[in-house]
Amino acid sequence: MSSRVxxxxxxxxERITENSDFLTDLDRQIGDADHGANMARGFAxxxxxxxxxxxxxxAALKKTGMTLLSTVGGASGPLYGTAYMEAAKVLAGSExxxxxxxxxxxxxxxxxxxxxxxxxxxxxxxxxxxxxxLEASxxxxxxxxxxxxxxxxxxxxxxxGVAYTRTIAATKGRASYLxxxxxxxxxxxxxxxxxxxxxxxxxxRG
Amino acid sequence: xxxxxxxxxxxxxxxxxxxxxMQVASASGRxxxxxxxxxxxxxxxAVMISEAxxxxxxxxxxxxxxxxxxxxxxxETAMELLEDDKIDVxxxxxxxxxxxxxxxxxxxxxxxxxxxxxxxxxxxxxxxLD
Numbered sequence: 001m002s003s004r005v006x007x008x009x010x011x012x013x014e015r016i017t018e019n020s021d022f023l024t025d026l027d028r029q030i031g032d033a034d035h036g037a038n039m040a041r042g043f044a045x046x047x048x049x050x051x052x053x054x055x056x057x058x059a060a061l062k063k064t065g066m067t068l069l070s071t072v073g074g075a076s077g078p079l080y081g082t083a084y085m086e087a088a089k090v091l092a093g094s095e096x097x098x099x100x101x102x103x104x105x106x107x108x109x110x111x112x113x114x115x116x117x118x119x120x121x122x123x124x125x126x127x128x129x130x131x132x133x134l135e136a137s138x139x140x141x142x143x144x145x146x147x148x149x150x151x152x153x154x155x156x157x158x159x160x161g162v163a164y165t166r167t168i169a170a171t172k173g174r175a176s177y178l179x180x181x182x183x184x185x186x187x188x189x190x191x192x193x194x195x196x197x198x199x200x201x202x203x204x205r206g
Numbered sequence: 207x208x209x210x211x212x213x214x215x216x217x218x219x220x221x222x223x224x225x226x227x228m229q230v231a232s233a234s235g236r237x238x239x240x241x242x243x244x245x246x247x248x249x250x251x252a253v254m255i256s257e258a259x260x261x262x263x264x265x266x267x268x269x270x271x272x273x274x275x276x277x278x279x280x281x282e283t284a285m286e287l288l289e290d291d292k293i294d295v296x297x298x299x300x301x302x303x304x305x306x307x308x309x310x311x312x313x314x315x316x317x318x319x320x321x322x323x324x325x326x327x328x329x330x331x332x333x334x335l336d
Contacts, residue, residue, distance in 0.1 A: 038249075066253060069283060073215075073249020075276035078283040081252065116279055174275060 003055040004096075009064060012199040013043035019195055026188040030175040034074055035188040042072040042080070058092030061085070061105075075173060076189060079113050079126065086112035097204075099140075099147040106134050106154070117172065124170035124182060126189035132157035133197055151201035158194040165190045208313040208322045209236040209262030212306055213255055213272035213281050217242030223271075223306050231310035238262040250277050255284035259295050267294030267319035269326060271305050296323050304329035 002010075016023075016039045023036030050063045065085030069077055087105035094101060110130050114120065121131045136157035137150040145153070165187035170176045175187070210227065214220040220241025228237055240258035243249040255270070262268045272281040278297070285295050296319065298305055305326035312325035 069280070070244065070251045070253040073243050073247060073251070075279060077249065078252055078276060078279035082283060116283065 002052045003060070005055065005057045005060040006050060006052045008200060008203040009043075009050055009060060010047050011203045012196050013040075013047050015195050015199040016040055016043050016192065019192075023188050023192055023195075026186055026191060029185045030170065030178055030182045031188060032074070032174060035076060035192065038072045038074045038076060039080075039192055042068045042077065045071040055095040056092075057094045057097060058088045058090075061088035061091060064088075075117075076126075076192070078116055079189070082112040082116045083109035097147060099145060099150045102147055102150055103134070103138050103141050106130075106137060110134050119172045122168060123172035124165050124168050124175060124187045124190075125172050126187070126193040128165050128168075128187065129158040129161035129190035129193040129197075132161040133193075148201075148204055151197065151204055154197050155194070155201050158190075158197050162186060162190045162194050207236050207264060207316060208266045208309075208319045209238065209259075209264060209268040210306060210309050210313060210322075211255065211258045211262050211268055211270045212237070212239050212241065212302065213250060213258075213270060213277050214239075214241040214302060215248050215250055215273060215277060217246055219273070219302070223303055226303070227306045227310035230307050231314040236262055236264055236313065237306075237310060250280035252280040252283035252287065255281055256287040259284060259288060259293060260291065263293045263295070267296070269309050269313075269319065269323050270295060270297045271300055271302050271309065271326060272297065273302050294319055298323050298326040300326040300330050304332060 020036035020040040027033050027035035046064050046067045049067045050060050061084045065081045069081035086108040090105045090108045119125050133154035136153035140150045140153040169180050170182040175182045212220045212223045220239035224237050224239040238258040240255045243251050259268050270281050272278050281297050308329040309322050309326040312322045
C-alpha cells in the first residue's frame, strides 16, 4: 500500500497536470508560456522517483525537492525545489502530519522561497498566495484548529491572494519586464501554489 | 588552478562558452559547462550544476558564471547543495561570455580565486567600442 505522503504528492501532481494548460495560458499573458508544462514535467518525475511505500514525510519531500530542481527547468524549479527541501528538514523522520507540523513546514517553505527569489509580498509572485496562507493557517492553529482547519484557512487565504495578484503590477521575475501592463493578469506561480495547497487539503479530508 | 563552471539555460551556449574560454586561455580542464536540462531542453538544473562544481574543483575553488533569471537561482541552489563539501565556490556578478574568458585567462595563470572572480566581474564594465 502506498504511503500517505506519496498519495498526497500524487494528488498534487494530478491537479498540476489537470491545470497544466491553464497555468501555461496564464504564463503566456505575462511570462514565457511554460509554467504549466514545466510543473507537470516536474511532478511526472516526482511520482516516478519518490518511493511509494516509505512513510517518512521528510524523506519524500526531500526527494520531491531534488527532483523538481533537476526537471522543472524554469524559475519554479529552484523556487519549488527549495520550498520542498526546506519543508523536508522540518518533517524529517515524521510519519504523520500534525496541524503544528504543517504550519512549521509551510513556514520553512515560505522562508526558503523568499530567500531563493529575494522576494517579498506584493511583487506578484507565488508569495502573494503563500504568505497569506501561512498567516491564516498559523492563526487557525494558534486558536486550537485541527490540520483540516489549518488547510481550510490556508486555501481560502491563498485564493484571495491569487485574486489580489490580478490587481498589482509585477516587480519580480520575468513579468516585471511588463510593469504596469501586467495588471489585470493573474500570477501563474501564485495560482500553482494555491492549487498545491488545495490538493493537500483535499487529500487530508480524504 | 581555480575551476570555472558555465551555467546557461542552453546547453549549446554553455558548451560554446566553455570551448571559447579554453581556446583563448589555452587552459586545460577545470572549465565545466552546465547548460540546459539533462534531456537537452532549455532550462537550468541545480543538481547538474552542483555536480559540475564538484568536478571543476581541484582544491583551489570554483567560480560560477550564470546567465539570466533562474540561472542565478539554480546556481545559488547548487551552492547550497554543496554546503557539506567544503568547496570554495563563488558566484560571479559578470556577463557569461566576457566574464568566462577573463576568468579563464586569470585562472590559467595560476591566480588565486579572488583574482579570478575579480577578472570576471571587471569584464562587466569593459567597453567594446573606441
